[in-house]
Amino acid sequence: MAIDLIQSDCIQAMRQLDDNCIDLVLTDPPYNLASFMKNRDTNLNKLRENFFVNAGWDDMDFDDWIQSMDAFFEEAARVAKKGSAMIIFMAIIKVETIIRIAERHGFYYKTTGIWHKTNPMPRNMNLHFVNSTEAWIYFTYKTRTGTFNNNGNLYHDFIETSVTPNSERRFGKHPTQKPEALIQHFVELLTNENECVLDPFMGSGTTGVICKRMNRNFIGIELDENYYHTAVERINES
Ligand SMILES: C[S@@+](CC[C@H](N)C(=O)[O-])C[C@H]1O[C@@H](n2cnc3c(N)ncnc32)[C@H](O)[C@@H]1O
Numbered sequence: 686m687a688i689d690l691i692q693s694d695c696i697q698a699m700r701q702l703d704d705n706c707i708d709l710v711l712t713d714p715p716y717n718l719a720s721f722m723k724n725r726d727t728n729l730n731k732l733r734e735n736f737f738v739n740a741g742w743d744d745m746d747f748d749d750w751i752q753s754m755d756a757f758f759e760e761a762a763r764v765a766k767k768g769s770a771m772i773i774f775m776a777i778i779k780v781e782t783i784i785r786i787a788e789r790h791g792f793y794y795k796t797t798g799i800w801h802k803t804n805p806m807p808r809n810m811n812l813h814f815v816n817s818t819e820a821w822i823y824f825t826y827k828t829r830t831g832t833f834n835n836n837g838n839l840y841h842d843f844i845e846t847s848v849t850p851n852s853e854r855r856f857g858k859h860p861t862q863k864p865e866a867l868i869q870h871f872v873e874l875l876t877n878e879n880e881c882v883l884d885p886f887m888g889s890g891t892t893g894v895i896c897k898r899m900n901r902n903f904i905g906i907e908l909d910e911n912y913y914h915t916a917v918e919r920i921n922e923s
Pocket of ligand 1: 693694695696713714715742859861862863864885886887888889890891892906907908909912
């Protein structure tokens with residue numbers, strides 16, 4: 686099993702990967718929400734010191750973000766094997782935009798699903814609906830079906846977990862770290878042992894931890910030096 690962790694801009698790093706080498710792209714890119722949230726008159730900054738809006742990696746204006754997603758899908762299409770899959774987490778309001786870009790690059794749209802957090806932070810709970818959901822979008826590449834290890838069980842387009850527990854944050858905090866249970870769900874269903882998973886927006890390395898645990902090869906790319914080191918330490922220790 687090979688684990689390859691790269692500190693770089695993901696487009697630059699993906700350009701170095703071979704054609705047709707990836708079985709699953711499982712990733713959680715910036716949702717382009719920070720500018721939008723900053724322009725709202727909220728008190729979120731005060732509520733949460735580790736808030737993603739302040740992290741600096743989601744500050745692009747909309748057109749630049751579209752261009753960056755387009756470049757990501759262009760490279761993803763080159764490295765994806767025929768019949769491979771992609772799961773991309775996204776804000777619900779951006780789902781259609783992502784599907785349009787993905788289809789331009791040959792990805793076949795399958796499903797938009799929901800991740801529901803059972804214990805979200807109860808921000809402004811007496812003023813409005815507390816945000817407890819994110820979307821995930823499922824694509825296959827150049828085919829209409831791919832690996833789906835359901836073993837005869839029915840899987841809903843809905844998954845529910847708690848937010849990331851502190852036990853998974855021992856090596857450093859990331860403001861949008863995904864819970865391991867959520868990532869494991871997709872790796873188990875959509876890949877087999879010894880296949881190769883790519884996470885080009887790796888953050889604290891959750892996808893890598895799961896791939897190591899489940900005997901999948903893994904390529905993880907992260908731009909930020911601190912998050913990269915968190916991921917390296919976390920994956921090494923897992
Ligand atoms: C939503 S977070 C991913 C969190 C991750 N799923 C986890 O469980 O920790 C997105 C990550 O993408 C990184 N990032 C943003 N732009 C990038 C780029 N161009 N290349 C590589 N990483 C990038 C950010 O630094 C951030 O850590």
